[in-house]
Amino acid sequence: MRAAVLREVGKPLEILDLEQEGPKAGEVRVRVKAAGVCMSDYHIMNGDWPLPLPMVLGHEAAGIVEEVGPGVAAVKPGDHVIFSFRPNCGHCRYCAEGRSVLCIGRNDTPRWRMLDGSARLSFDGEPVNQMARIGTFSEKVVCPAEQVVKIRGDLPFTHAAIIGCSVATGVGAVIRHARVAPGSSVLVIGCGGVGLNVVQGARLAGASPIIACDLLDRKLDLAKGFGATHFINARTEDAAARVRELTGGLGVGTAFDAIGGEATAVFAIEALAPGGHAVLVGIPAFAARAPINPAQMVYSEKTVSGTYYGSVRPAVDFPLLADLDLEKRIDLDGLISRTYRFDEINEGFRAMLAGEVARGVIVFE
Numbered sequence: 515m516r517a518a519v520l521r522e523v524g525k526p527l528e529i530l531d532l533e534q535e536g537p538k539a540g541e542v543r544v545r546v547k548a549a550g551v552c553m554s555d556y557h558i559m560n561g562d563w564p565l566p567l568p569m570v571l572g573h574e575a576a577g578i579v580e581e582v583g584p585g586v587a588a589v590k591p592g593d594h595v596i597f598s599f600r601p602n603c604g605h606c607r608y609c610a611e612g613r614s615v616l617c618i619g620r621n622d623t624p625r626w627r628m629l630d631g632s633a634r635l636s637f638d639g640e641p642v643n644q645m646a647r648i649g650t651f652s653e654k655v656v657c658p659a660e661q662v663v664k665i666r667g668d669l670p671f672t673h674a675a676i677i678g679c680s681v682a683t684g685v686g687a688v689i690r691h692a693r694v695a696p697g698s699s700v701l702v703i704g705c706g707g708v709g710l711n712v713v714q715g716a717r718l719a720g721a722s723p724i725i726a727c728d729l730l731d732r733k734l735d736l737a738k739g740f741g742a743t744h745f746i747n748a749r750t751e752d753a754a755a756r757v758r759e760l761t762g763g764l765g766v767g768t769a770f771d772a773i774g775g776e777a778t779a780v781f782a783i784e785a786l787a788p789g790g791h792a793v794l795v796g797i798p799a800f801a802a803r804a805p806i807n808p809a810q811m812v813y814s815e816k817t818v819s820g821t822y823y824g825s826v827r828p829a830v831d832f833p834l835l836a837d838l839d840l841e842k843r844i845d846l847d848g849l850i851s852r853t854y855r856f857d858e859i860n861e862g863f864r865a866m867l868a869g870e871v872a873r874g875v876i877v878f879e
Contacts, residue, residue, distance in 0.1 A: 527863075559863070576597065599645075599646035612827055677846070682835060687825070691825035704773035710736060718843060793820070853874070
């Protein structure tokens with residue numbers, strides 16, 4: 515079985531032939547059909563998120579269940595599924611509250627190994643880790659059954675794959691986390707894969723205006739197609755002044771930082787109207803720190819929050835997002851700028867970093 519493995523920080527992924535054990539109790543084996551190319555994978559590749567190597571990367575994917583281990587009842591062979599990169603133990607305080615993306619019930623084993631602490635992959639007799647216990651840049655994945663969600667069979671696998679991260683994170687940040695009200699003003703900072711989904715989530719919520727901000731005009735052009743009404747190129751304009759101009763000097767009701775950086779987090783807060791809400795969506799380097807103005811927070815009653823995975827409930831929201839796509843209420847086809855063969859995976863990362871695509875997707879034969 516072939517998989518794309520990171521063996522050294524700063525180096526390209528290597529497609530290697532790995533040995534794979536079959537599923538044990540509570541696990542499934544899935545044939546991967548499509549996998550998205552995401553900045554989160556690159557954070558590991560460039561060392562922003564130091565994790566133990568070698569590791570199969572990939573966390574945004576969909577496929578078909580081939581085999582289930584003892585005790586698995588939620589899915590069966592032949593089911594179409596989307597991978598979830600978060601566990602769902604079902605019994606910790608957060609799972610019990612319906613906030614399964616914050617699950618703490620699986621913290622007793624490393625998040626790059628199975629729930630029993632062992633690996634299912636090996637190369638030359640040595641264990642190979644799996645990103646988020648899934649590692650979906652792989653022809654087949656063995657993972658905990660709780661990390662796959664059954665979906666309808668008529669959804670294209672390319673669409674299903676991107677629901678598993680960028681769509682859920684972006685749309686969920688608006689609908690599930692911020693609960694943006696119709697008519698509320700929204701600023702979206704960063705119009706990559708996640709940011710474009712924040713834009714279409716804001717459109718779905720009935721927000722107005724929807725202000726898109728990026729450094730590249732081609733990404734702002736993409737944002738227009740997903741519902742943005744006003745546009746700021748922060749490379750050529752004073753972005754803060756432009757936000758004030760577009761909002762009568764007040765600022766926006768909700769600002770989303772889809773980049774995950776120190777400067778963008780500060781901008782999201784400063785762009786708010788009094789009583790506004792800044793939502794940090796993009797995940798920065800672990801060492802990043804953003805200075806805020808506490809007096810501004812107090813006097814203006816501003817709120818800052820983070821949202822992980824869009825605060826979605828994968829078992830509930832993945833099928834819902836699939837329905838919204840097939841009902842044409844969100845546009846997933848327009849997000850997929852380019853597809854790649856598995857052996858073109860490093861080209862997918864090059865194009866992503868160059869800002870050439872909204873989302874690139876690896877399609878497996």
